[in-house]
Amino acid sequence: MIKTDPMLRVQNLSAWYSSGKNVLTDFSIELREHEVVGLIGLNGAGKTTFLKVLSGLLSTFSAEEISFRGRNVKMRDNAFKICRYTVFAEDNSFQYFTFREYLSYVSAAYRRKRLDMSAVAVLIQGFHFEDYTDILLKDLSTGNKRKAFLITAFALKPELLLLDEPVNGLDFQSTEFLYQQIAGYKAYGTVLFSSHILESITLTSDKVLVLEEGRIRQAFEGEQLNAEEIREALRYENDV
16 A cells, blocks of 8 residues: 555644643644544543644644645645635534525635535435525524534535534434535545544544543554444543
């Protein structure tokens, strides 16, 4: 098997909200083209913080290297922005947009002149969102708001898709549909998603990274990728 350079490389990242209190310390990760990577850890391990850094929403960080396709990038560079899209666990932006207005706005911002509306319709149906497309985002339930952003993400097909606890708030059928979308996304790009739900990680990921106190403590890939071994790693983390 020929090894290729990673799509995204982050070396020795530290991030903080308050000076002297790092949430991430010497954090390093590599993502390859067309793979699904799950990031799992206890609450407070730093999962959302890392996604905020990658999304350009947290400026208090330092890193030895952050490169995308072999080139050093800044988080707020527009060229990097349009290559990624993030669905956060909590997102109260664009509250006075309907889903259809939001999708139109974002597709223009991401320079997608023509979205495949038949594919959008499949996503809307798959997430059981048909009755909510013209309701203001502020008036949607937590689960339906999450669906609006997930549908947008999968419709845009960015090269790097970042999902923060994407299962939270979803009903059973929508969760199953989400798993299918994540697993099939490798045809378009790379997915990095965080979760505290072991099932979502093991059903969809090519690689699982266990995050503990701001560092990658253990990686599981290939034959090692099974729920029991990951559970043992998390149990160890909780006990120490």
